[in-house]
Amino acid sequence: MNKLAYLVVASALAVSAFGQGSINLNNRGLALVNDASGKPLTGTSFVAQVWYGASASTLTSSFAPSPFRASTTTYPGSWNPAATGGPGAIATLTGFAPGSTVTLQVAVWDSAIAGVGAAQALSKTAGTGLSQTFTYAIPADPLAIPGGMEGLKSFNLVAAGPVVPVIPEPTTIALGALGAAALLLRRRK
Numbered sequence: 291m292n293k294l295a296y297l298v299v300a301s302a303l304a305v306s307a308f309g310q311g312s313i314n315l316n317n318r319g320l321a322l323v324n325d326a327s328g329k330p331l332t333g334t335s336f337v338a339q340v341w342y343g344a345s346a347s348t349l350t351s352s353f354a355p356s357p358f359r360a361s362t363t364t365y366p367g368s369w370n371p372a373a374t375g376g377p378g379a380i381a382t383l384t385g386f387a388p389g390s391t392v393t394l395q396v397a398v399w400d401s402a403i404a405g406v407g408a409a410q411a412l413s414k415t416a417g418t419g420l421s422q423t424f425t426y427a428i429p430a431d432p433l434a435i436p437g438g439m440e441g442l443k444s445f446n447l448v449a450a451g452p453v454v455p456v457i458p459e460p461t462t463i464a465l466g467a468l469g470a471a472a473l474l475l476r477r478r479k
Contacts, residue, residue, distance in 0.1 A: 311383040311390060311428030313438035315340055315353060315371040321442040322367030323358075323398055323419055326449035330367030331358055335402035338369040339411075341395045342383060346423040349395050351384060352408070353377040357401075367444075380436060389430035396421040396442060419447040 317323075323331045323338065337355035356369040356376040372379045386392050397411035398419035411418035424441030 311386040311388050311392065312380055312432075312436040313340075313383055313392075313426060313428070314379060314436050315356065315377060315381055315438060316368070316379050317396075317439045317442055318365045318368045318370075320368075320439050321421075321444040323369070323396075323421075324367060324444065324446045326417075326447045328446060331398070331447070332361040332363060332366045333358055333400075334360055334373075335400055336369075336398060337401050338396050338398045339408050341397060341408075341412075342386075342392050345393050346395070349393065349423070353381050355401070355408075383428065386428055388428050388432045391425050391427045393423050393425050394438070394441070395423045396445075398447065414448050416448050416450040419445055421445045 317338075325331050334357045336358040338358065339352050339355040341349040341352045343349040343351060353371075354375065354377040356371040357373050358369045359365055369376075371377055371381070383392055396419075397408050399406050399408070399411045400417060401407075403417070406415070406418065411420055414420055422443055422445070424443070426438050426441060429436060
């Protein structure tokens with residue numbers, strides 16, 4: 291009788307594990323993330339975080355940030371969810387059952403810059419990136435190999451503000467001209 295009870299409990303736990311939808315967080319070979327100039331993004335200080343919810347206005351859940359690939363990668367513009375600190379390539383969409391549809395959005399930022407994180411990316415601060423929202427239909431079969439990032443469209447980081455050229459004050463120009471004139475006069479003597 292004890293063995294039967296353990297078997298029932300183990301079966302219930304196994305079945306409940308299939309009650310959540312799964313997603314493949316890799317964007318390798320799919321849409322790219324580019325820097326502000328349009329070049330595919332590389333560098334492990336850049337991270338991508340996938341946010342999800344039932345609709346675009348309810349994107350409140352997220353996975354751990356995934357670092358981008360090193361500059362020597364053959365897959366520039368893609369992140370690596372299986373890297374150290376990442377959520378893993380296959381993740382569970384908590385609260386979403388197989389057969390349901392989830393809305394996703396990707397936020398990107400440079401983790402090496404102090405004070406910059408998901409909040410700044412979600413508000414489109416310069417040097418961060420935010421994808422368009424897209425949907426993913428979770429396979430109804432809980433044993434199916436999940437997809438996920440196929441609806442992601444390539445996007446660029448937000449460019450910093452315009453670069454203002456440094457224009458010296460008139461007194462600096464006058465002082466430079468006076469010095470040049472003095473050098474010319476001294477050379478003639």
